[in-house]
Amino acid sequence: MNIRLKGRWWYLAIFLVAIALPHIVTSRYVGQIIIMGYLFSIATLSLNLILGYAGQASLAHAGFFGIGAYGVGLLTKGGVSFWIALPLSASLAAAIGFLVGLPTLRTRGSYFAISTLCLGVIISIVAGNWVQLTGGYTGVVGIPTPTPIRVPWTVEIRFDSLLAQYYLVLAFLILTMFAMHRIVHSLTGLSFMAVRNNEMLAEAAGIDTFRVKLTAFVIADFFAGLAGGLYASIMGSISPSTASMELTFNWLVYLLIGGAATLGGPIIGAFVIPIIMESLQFLAQYRMLIFGVLLIVVIIYFPRGAMGAILQLGEKWRREWRKRQEEGPRVAASQRP
Amino acid sequence: MQQIFNGIMLGSTYAIVAVGLTLVFGILHIPNFAHGHLYMFGAYIAFFLMTIAGLGFWTSLLASVAVMGAVGVILERLAYRPLRERPHIDSFISAIGALMILETSVIVIWGPQGRRIPNPYPGIIEVLGVTMSYQRLIVIVAAVSMILLLNLFIKRTTLGATIEAVAQNREGAMLVGIDVNKVSAITFAISAGTAAAAACLVAPIFIISPTMGALLGMKAFVIVILGGLGSIPGAIVGGYILGLLEAMGGGYLSAAYKDVYAFGALIVILSLKPTGLFGKEVA
Amino acid sequence: MLLQARGLSKNFSGLVAVNSVDLDVAEGELLAIVGPNGAGKSVLFALISGIMKATGGSVYFRGEEITGLKPHLIARKGIGRTFQTTALFNQLRVVDNLAIGYRMRTSSGLFSTLLRTGKWREDTRRTMTRVAEVLEIIGLKEKAFHFASTLTQAEQRKLAIGIALMGYPKLLLLDEPTGGLTEEDTREISRLIARLHKDLKITICLIEHKMRMVMELAQRIVVLNFGSIIAEGAPEKIARDPKVIEAYLGVEHIADSQ
Numbered sequence: 001m002n003i004r005l006k007g008r009w010w011y012l013a014i015f016l017v018a019i020a021l022p023h024i025v026t027s028r029y030v031g032q033i034i035i036m037g038y039l040f041s042i043a044t045l046s047l048n049l050i051l052g053y054a055g056q057a058s059l060a061h062a063g064f065f066g067i068g069a070y071g072v073g074l075l076t077k078g079g080v081s082f083w084i085a086l087p088l089s090a091s092l093a094a095a096i097g098f099l100v101g102l103p104t105l106r107t108r109g110s111y112f113a114i115s116t117l118c119l120g121v122i123i124s125i126v127a128g129n130w131v132q133l134t135g136g137y138t139g140v141v142g143i144p145t146p147t148p149i150r151v152p153w154t155v156e157i158r159f160d161s162l163l164a165q166y167y168l169v170l171a172f173l174i175l176t177m178f179a180m181h182r183i184v185h186s187l188t189g190l191s192f193m194a195v196r197n198n199e200m201l202a203e204a205a206g207i208d209t210f211r212v213k214l215t216a217f218v219i220a221d222f223f224a225g226l227a228g229g230l231y232a233s234i235m236g237s238i239s240p241s242t243a244s245m246e247l248t249f250n251w252l253v254y255l256l257i258g259g260a261a262t263l264g265g266p267i268i269g270a271f272v273i274p275i276i277m278e279s280l281q282f283l284a285q286y287r288m289l290i291f292g293v294l295l296i297v298v299i300i301y302f303p304r305g306a307m308g309a310i311l312q313l314g315e316k317w318r319r320e321w322r323k324r325q326e327e328g329p330r331v332a333a334s335q336r337p
Numbered sequence: 338m339q340q341i342f343n344g345i346m347l348g349s350t351y352a353i354v355a356v357g358l359t360l361v362f363g364i365l366h367i368p369n370f371a372h373g374h375l376y377m378f379g380a381y382i383a384f385f386l387m388t389i390a391g392l393g394f395w396t397s398l399l400a401s402v403a404v405m406g407a408v409g410v411i412l413e414r415l416a417y418r419p420l421r422e423r424p425h426i427d428s429f430i431s432a433i434g435a436l437m438i439l440e441t442s443v444i445v446i447w448g449p450q451g452r453r454i455p456n457p458y459p460g461i462i463e464v465l466g467v468t469m470s471y472q473r474l475i476v477i478v479a480a481v482s483m484i485l486l487l488n489l490f491i492k493r494t495t496l497g498a499t500i501e502a503v504a505q506n507r508e509g510a511m512l513v514g515i516d517v518n519k520v521s522a523i524t525f526a527i528s529a530g531t532a533a534a535a536a537c538l539v540a541p542i543f544i545i546s547p548t549m550g551a552l553l554g555m556k557a558f559v560i561v562i563l564g565g566l567g568s569i570p571g572a573i574v575g576g577y578i579l580g581l582l583e584a585m586g587g588g589y590l591s592a593a594y595k596d597v598y599a600f601g602a603l604i605v606i607l608s609l610k611p612t613g614l615f616g617k618e619v620a
Numbered sequence: 621m622l623l624q625a626r627g628l629s630k631n632f633s634g635l636v637a638v639n640s641v642d643l644d645v646a647e648g649e650l651l652a653i654v655g656p657n658g659a660g661k662s663v664l665f666a667l668i669s670g671i672m673k674a675t676g677g678s679v680y681f682r683g684e685e686i687t688g689l690k691p692h693l694i695a696r697k698g699i700g701r702t703f704q705t706t707a708l709f710n711q712l713r714v715v716d717n718l719a720i721g722y723r724m725r726t727s728s729g730l731f732s733t734l735l736r737t738g739k740w741r742e743d744t745r746r747t748m749t750r751v752a753e754v755l756e757i758i759g760l761k762e763k764a765f766h767f768a769s770t771l772t773q774a775e776q777r778k779l780a781i782g783i784a785l786m787g788y789p790k791l792l793l794l795d796e797p798t799g800g801l802t803e804e805d806t807r808e809i810s811r812l813i814a815r816l817h818k819d820l821k822i823t824i825c826l827i828e829h830k831m832r833m834v835m836e837l838a839q840r841i842v843v844l845n846f847g848s849i850i851a852e853g854a855p856e857k858i859a860r861d862p863k864v865i866e867a868y869l870g871v872e873h874i875a876d877s878q
Contacts, residue, residue, distance in 0.1 A: 072713070140803055142848050156855055179734060182733060182734050182736065183730075183733060183734065186728075186732045186733045186740070186744075187719065187723050187726055187728065187733075187743060187744065187747065188728075188729075188730065190712075190716055190719055190720055190723070191720065192713070192725055193709070193712060193716075194712070194720045194723075197709040197710060197711050197712060198707055198708070198710075200671065200703075200707065200708055201703070201707040201708070201709065201783075202692075202709075202720065203671070203690070203691040203692050203695075204669060204671065204691050204692075204695055204701055204703075204707075204784075205692075205695060205700075205720055205721045205723070205724070205784070205786075205787075206695035206696050206723065206724030206725075206787055207692055207720065207723055207724065208690075208692045209692065217728065219730070
């Protein structure tokens, strides 16, 4: 039983389901929820990179999402093509992450956590108060959908329909997963995990831990900005709540329950939990309370979340199977007269 | 001059809250992100006692301190102690869970809008052209007393010395037979209790709301980092400096942005001196 | 001289941990650093490897000054080390633990990783080759895919040495590699160290408490007490030095208790 091969079949299966989904599910409401799930998956996947893999507590994630959102919102309203505004805004988010990471990642982990907590609050304050730029608490409305792409000599792909938007976001999610997979399964990803597991040893083993942390942080912020930019164009309007601490905390819950430091975990969390909360409407006002309790319980007792539990089970089964493989011939031999 | 008075009052509050935080953070190495929310919860306990149970101001304050002290102990026991051997990031996450619980509980029970606590000492006196309300004077006097008491406690009592011992060397303290668990619990109790006291003192002056703790907690962290982790004098000095800056700068800087500047200062100083202004070198 | 320390000192606000130490380590030698608990041996290693900043003095490696450099730069120059309390990447497998030790010798960055360019493939291949080599040297081939946390104590010590070996170090600093191990495991690690020294020609600096092992392995011994060197020289000379005996309350006493 080659686990790696099995993993590939899973990816393929889910990919096919995702492609076919709009034709199976026709409810507009569900479609919007799924698109939101995809966007939040991108956000949670990127949070996973800095927090789950590199072990650094970045609590400003929604802030970078917001930077991407406001960037795209303002630029596209000003006439810039979505396809230029998006990478630009994501890069802006990454650049701000770089500037903040530079002084704060040199210090002990707690200072970075505090600094990003402050940064997150600051970004929401600025978003709400810089009225000339961000429109204050009313936010930005009337953001155009992504600029149509003209494929030479053939069709023009428009993104006004929910269907087109669905595939657009799905495409970016797949792109993000692809990038995450490549980063994590490489020496770079290994150095992230080394820094998380034992920073002092990593330094002694020749790894520039500061550079590793900064790299993880900047990449994570880029993808957060990317998700934010997509969000702005698809939702059509944004407000300071797009960059709120509450959003960061939500993603933290999705990530931890789904499974930090795994590739499937963030996506599971970003889908399953909002769906559960939607169906349990009567608990709406207790949501953050439940999340708070879950966060503490999960980090203490189930640090690798749901995905981690699944992987652990898989490991146990594999070991059992291997043991049975070895014992089989031995049992047969001992039974020979 | 008026602003200086207000600054001192504000600074007194910040100093108390920062000292409580530096005790826990500097001594137990746990960044308690929920500290600001403990402060906020303390105010609400007093609000509840004063408006529903009809207790007096000082009774409510003392009761709140006691309750919050207990909450601090519970918080340490349930959210931080299990994570002691784990990497710090796990404690951060736990702290976030705790603050979510505290904030939402308040919103669920009392609603998201601001509440008023009746002012027990209305009235003002005029000194040298400065209008001082009695309540604000009380804040200053009470806060300074608390700070002095705390200092005496740490320096002069055995328990205080024990706390210092754990701060210097946890393993060594354990070998000498010091019960680290008890020390952690007591330190948290003190930390939460003093925050609650500060909140109750200030509550009649400002409106209390579920989010009043978040920003304060943030500023407390800025103060503690700049003043040096575990340094009580640093926390006090930092608290007063921030209070004075805010009060005096209020006229020149936009109210919304003043917090932005505090954070900006943090980033700048961390870039120059990664251990904070008075911090010790991290060996 | 491979490594030279001159006047190296470390002062912890009043407490002198290392007191103006001069140390020379010749290329190819196996030097043991011994001394009672708290003598400053581990602090000395920390100063040399850059984990702690010295309050005085300087360190030279292969003629170049390395005082004050960050640990990862010192590692890259060719100094590998292990720690007194076994430091491993517990959540990772043995092969991954080792691979990290080789990362500093690879140069693929973010884009080569994302695009899986030739450079990335080359780096990955070289890493795997080196991992296989070191697995052979430390004798952990069977446990290659096990998680580091599942290894026995002795295996963990070997893995720690393996991680330090991955980057082709010229100098290995080993801090009590047999601490807490049984007699048999101690001999195994001892043999490994001897192999590294004789076959792979790696210069080794060893902190140890087990005097018998020290006497067998070391070509030269340096004795530390209260942060200063109180004696140095060949093993036989050290064993008879009155100052050393006094510091230890009887070297024979220590040797007997092993």
